[in-house]
Amino acid sequence: CNIISTFIWGFYFFAESFWAVFLVTACYGVFYAPIIAFLEAFSMDLLGSVTCGYGRIRVWGSIAFIVVVTMVGWILGWLPIKAILVFILTGSVLLSLAGLKIPAAAGTSKTPFWKSIKAFMNQRVLVFLFCAFLMLVGHGAYYGFFSIYLERQGFSSSFIGIAWALAIIAEIVVMVNSKRIFKYLSLEKALVAAFIIAIFRWVLLGTLRSWYAILMLQVLHAGTYAMFHMASILYMDRLSPDGAKTLGQSINNAVTYGLGLMAGFFISGFMYERAGAQFSFLVSALFALAGGGIFVVFGFMDRKK
Numbered sequence: 001c002n003i004i005s006t007f008i009w010g011f012y013f014f015a016e017s018f019w020a021v022f023l024v025t026a027c028y029g030v031f032y033a034p035i036i037a038f039l040e041a042f043s044m045d046l047l048g049s050v051t052c053g054y055g056r057i058r059v060w061g062s063i064a065f066i067v068v069v070t071m072v073g074w075i076l077g078w079l080p081i082k083a084i085l086v087f088i089l090t091g092s093v094l095l096s097l098a099g100l101k102i103p104a105a106a107g108t109s110k111t112p113f114w115k116s117i118k119a120f121m122n123q124r125v126l127v128f129l130f131c132a133f134l135m136l137v138g139h140g141a142y143y144g145f146f147s148i149y150l151e152r153q154g155f156s157s158s159f160i161g162i163a164w165a166l167a168i169i170a171e172i173v174v175m176v177n178s179k180r181i182f183k184y185l186s187l188e189k190a191l192v193a194a195f196i197i198a199i200f201r202w203v204l205l206g207t208l209r210s211w212y213a214i215l216m217l218q219v220l221h222a223g224t225y226a227m228f229h230m231a232s233i234l235y236m237d238r239l240s241p242d243g244a245k246t247l248g249q250s251i252n253n254a255v256t257y258g259l260g261l262m263a264g265f266f267i268s269g270f271m272y273e274r275a276g277a278q279f280s281f282l283v284s285a286l287f288a289l290a291g292g293g294i295f296v297v298f299g300f301m302d303r304k305k
Contacts, residue, residue, distance in 0.1 A: 001038075002099040005031040006092035012085050040233050040249040055178025055230050062172050066165070119241045120251060127298045128239065129252065131195075132232055133260045134291030138198060138284040139224070140264020141272070142205075149277040153209060163214060167221035174226040181227070187238065188295075190231040195292025197223035199285050206281030232256070 008028045015021045043057050072087055120126075150160050174181065182190065201220040204213070232252060240248030264287075271280045 001031045001035050002092070002096040005035070006089070006096050009085075009089055009092055036249075036253055038246055038249075040237075040253070042246075054234060055175035055181075055226070058178075058230065058233075059172050059175035062168055062175065066168055117247075119244055120239075120248065123298065125239050127295065128232075128235060129255045131191075131291040131295040132252065132256045133263075134287045134294070135195065135198065135228060136256045136260025137264040137267065138202065138287035138291070140261060140266075141268035141277070141280040141284045142202075143261065144265045144268055145272050145277055145280065150214070152277075155211065155214075159211065163218050166215055167218040167225075170219045170222035171226035174222040175230065178230055182231075182234070187231045187235045190227055191235065192292060192296060194223050194228035194231065195288050195295065198228075198288035199292065202281045202285035202288060206278040206285070 005028055008024060008031060011024045012021070015024050043054060072084065075087075076083065147160050147164075150163065151157075185193070197220050201217055201224055205217050208214070208217070233249065236248050236252040237245060264284075268280045268284070271283060
């Protein structure tokens with residue numbers, strides 16, 4: 001997948017029309033998306049019985065994000081925007097080479113694909129996936145329009161950068177301490193806590209406009225993203241049968257960051273044009289409320305049974 005997606009990325013250099021870019025993006029996504037699921041499942045295998053330490057591995061993704069964004073942002077001040085294609089292609093080549101060094105799995109599951117899919121057709125998995133889907137739908141307004149919202153409120157580019165940096169720092173703190181957090185919080189309670197934090201975050205973001213309130217709310221990214229993401233990965237790993245761990249993470253990733261964010265972008269974009277950012281964030285809170293409520297009622301109920 002690494003090698004094929006890298007090869008496909010090269011076609012961006014020749015894509016000029018919308019449909020050409022669309023086709024390259026679609027093909028690239030098909031081969032790149034499974035890499036994330038594989039890395040999640042591979043991390044779980046490496047951790048063995050201490051999966052609560054997953055955050056200490058995942059935190060390097062956040063650190064790399066800060067480093068790369070800072071470096072590329074500075075470099076693009078001197079080079080044309082198209083240079084980003086070269087940067088990503090270079091990174092993809094390095095990732096492909098590193099992927100060749102990953103040791104082969106000790107054993108390969110011989111379970112038929114459709115039988116593995118059937119293993120996920122139970123109430124706990126379906127309820128969790130639907131609730132996680134709602135959580136990511138609620139993030140559509142934030143990921144898609146937060147920077148635009150701040151800019152239209154008169155905040156500078158520097159302030160917007162600081163706001164995003166603060167959110168990432170907050171998520172890093174939580175990920176570094178993931179082992180300690182999940183020692184005291186069950187995965188179910190961590191997920192519910194993330195839903196509650198999301199409700200308050202989106203409601204307040206839709207009503208408060210002062211700079212210090214916005215920065216304080218960015219700290220809540222530690223709960224709505226970091227804690228929710230870690231708990232989701234660990235929870236899906238628990239629900240996935242042996243031999244279908246990677247498939248489980250693929251389904252989770254597709255339903256949440258695939259379908260969930262896509263639906264969130266469409267819904268929030270539609271509302272942003274007609275009702276404004278504040279209303280969009282309030283609707284995001286309703287999605288978080290629905291997801292959290294359903295998970296509490298059906299997720300916990302099924303576990304007790």
